[in-house]
Amino acid sequence: AQKITQTQPGMFVQEKEAVTLDCTYDTSDQSYGLFWYKQPSSGEMIFLIYQGSYDEQNATEGRYSLNFQKARKSTNLVISASQLGDSAMYFCAMRSSGGSNYKLTFGKGTLLTVNP
């Protein structure tokens, strides 16, 4: 069974500073995908960034980047130059590779608060 662990229920960061949100995963699959989603207070799930298990380079997408350490099974999200609008819940998720369903397994999330 696949498992995603986010150990930080809440994080605080000052505006314009960088913050790292932790995520570790457990899987026996050789091929998998790792995702981060942002959920603001309005409730929608917004895709942020993706890392494939075979990608050799860490993914980057604007102010978002991943610190992907495959041997440690971790994929931490780094948000640089935090903005007030970054305050939200952040979920790490993993895509299974079995069969034809490719469902996502989510962690419990980290609530990020950006202080002015």
Add this chain to the structure above:
Amino acid sequence: EPEVTQTPSHQVTQMGQEVILRCVPISNHLYFYWYRQILGQKVEFLVSFYNNEISEKSEIFDDQFSVERPDGSNFTLKIRSTKLEDSAMYFCASKFGRRDRVSTDTQYFGPGTRLTVL
């Protein structure tokens, strides 16, 4: 930019009533999903749908739940006899394909339907 849409945004129903939640996935996507999120908790997988049939369902997806893709564009989740514990946000998601590329592997979520069972 194409997006997943869901209707209604909010649904209030009485226990025991049937509800149908509707989704329009992104038009060229091939894989479709329903997830739910009970308030304050993590997102949980309900069911996946590919090639006009269910490919996997979770333990939550019991006989009270069903899904349909009736006309090639809509994707619906039906709960036949709602219970109090069905109150949650229900998300529809879709993705294009199975390859390990961000363009085809990413599931895009709709804005959700908040279901309240009284």
